[in-house]
Structures are given as C-alpha cells and as structure tokens.
Amino acid sequence: MNVIKTDLPEVMIIEPKLFGDQRGFFLESYQFERYAQNGIARSFVQDNLSRSRYGVLRGLHLQNPLTQGKLVTALRGRVLDVAVDVRVGSPNFGRHVAVELSEDNRRQLWVPRGFAHGFAVLSETADFFYKCDALYSPKDEISVRWDDPAIGIDWGLAHPSLSPKDADAPLLADVKNLPRYGEI
Numbered sequence: 001m002n003v004i005k006t007d008l009p010e011v012m013i014i015e016p017k018l019f020g021d022q023r024g025f026f027l028e029s030y031q032f033e034r035y036a037q038n039g040i041a042r043s044f045v046q047d048n049l050s051r052s053r054y055g056v057l058r059g060l061h062l063q064n065p066l067t068q069g070k071l072v073t074a075l076r077g078r079v080l081d082v083a084v085d086v087r088v089g090s091p092n093f094g095r096h097v098a099v100e101l102s103e104d105n106r107r108q109l110w111v112p113r114g115f116a117h118g119f120a121v122l123s124e125t126a127d128f129f130y131k132c133d134a135l136y137s138p139k140d141e142i143s144v145r146w147d148d149p150a151i152g153i154d155w156g157l158a159h160p161s162l163s164p165k166d167a168d169a170p171l172l173a174d175v176k177n178l179p180r181y182g183e184i
Contacts, residue, residue, distance in 0.1 A: 001016050001028075001034060002014070002015040002017075003015075006097040008085055008097050010115070011097045011111065012038065012109070013108070013110075014071075015105075015108075016029060018106060030044075035071075040069075040110055042069055043133060044131040044133055045132065045134060046132040046136060047131055048130040048136075049128070050130075052126055052128065053124070054122070054124050055120075055121060055157055055159070056161045057120040057121075057161065058119055058120075059082065059117055059118015059166065060082070060116035060118040060143065060144040061117055061118065061141065061144075063137055063141055064140055064142055064177055065179070066134055066135075067114055067134065068113060068133060068135075068137075069110070069132070069134070070117060070130050071108055071111075072108065072111060072128065072129065072130050072131075073106070073107065073108040073109070073128075073129050074101040074126050075129050076103050076126060076127040077103060077123035077124065077125050078101070078102040078103070078104075078121075078122045078126060079120060079122060080098055080099075080100055080119060081101045081109050081117075081118075082119065082120075082153055083096060083111040083116070084116040084144065084153075084172075086115065086172060086175070087115075087180060087182075087184065088178050088180050089181035089182065094150055096153055098153060101119075101128075112184075113179070114179040114184045116144045118146060120157050120160060142177065143166060143169035144171075146162070146166055150171065150172055
C-alpha cells in the first residue's frame with residue numbers, strides 16, 4: 001500500500017495495492033500490521049455503509065468526549081471527502097484536507113479522533129464505507145456547519161442536499177465541547 005501524507009500530519013490518504021486483470025481485481029482493504037506500521041494502530045469496532053445520491057452532503061460530524069477515528073472509502077461512485085482539525089489548541093485548528101475518493105482510485109482516508117468529517121457525493125450515487133475505532137454514540141455527536149467561511153471548504157456543489165441537522169449546524173466558533181489537542 002502507498003501512504004500519502006497530507007497538509008495535516010495526522011490525516012493520511014491510503015492507496016491499497018490493486019491486483020487486476022481482464023477478470024477484475026483484488027485488493028486488501030485492511031490488514032492490521034500494515035496499517036499499524038503506518039501509524040493507524042487502532043482496533044476497529046464498527047463498520048458503516050451509506051448510499052447517497054448526487055448532491056448529498058453529509059457532515060461535518062464528530063463525537064466528543066467519546067471520540068471516533070474513521071478509515072473511509074467510496075466503494076461505488078465518487079465523493080469529495082473532508083477532514084477538519086477541530087481540536088482546541090491544535091496548531092492546525094480549523095484547517096482541512098479534502099480528497100476525492102472513488103471506485104476508480106480506490107483511495108482511503110484516515111480521519112483521526114478529534115477531526116470533523118464530511119463528504120459530498122459527486123457521482124449519480126455513491127456507496128460510502130466507514131471503519132470506526134469507537135462505537136457510534138448519539139449523545140456525544142457534534143455537528144459543525146458545512147459551509148463555515150472560517151473553514152472555507154469548496155465542496156464542488158452549488159446547492160447540496162442536507163439533513164435538517166446539518167443545515168442547522170453551528171459555526172465552528174460557536175461549537176461547545178470540542179476535543180482538546182493532546183488529550184485524545
């Protein structure tokens with residue numbers, strides 16, 4: 001596998017090695033020792049799969065104090081995937097990484113604990129897969145406004161389709177109970 005460093009040191013793009021021929025392909029989507037050698041030594045306890053249509057934007061979401069790291073990929077279709085450092089006191093607070101994940105590039109993104117996460121669907125539909133290192137905890141869920149000008153994400157969509165929760169999410173500056181840098 002190939003690991004690509006991003007502008008945020010904790011966030012990594014992973015390109016699994018693909019073996020393909022005229023019959024199709026094979027790839028190893030996760031193998032603990034290889035990922036641990038590259039800084040992802042978490043045990044995963046929950047897998048999630050979502051299907052969304054073009055223009056759907058999900059996020060920005062995180063959990064605190066029960067934080068959650070996510071290894072994500074697009075199994076079908078194409079998405080713009082985003083991780084935002086929201087750890088209070090971080091030298092990268094409010095900065096983000098955006099990367100296209102697709103069934104063609106087979107890339108994965110490691111979204112560490114303490115980072116808000118979201119994605120926008122750029123294809124007709126997309127199946128999006130998450131490996132999570134902590135269980136989903138509704139009482140710990142936090143949303144951050146997807147179009148916060150202080151974060152400045154270009155989602156590539158003029159009028160995304162949002163859930164009511166995402167449409168009403170507060171700006172990052174107004175979010176209480178964010179994780180603290182160095183405490184996760």
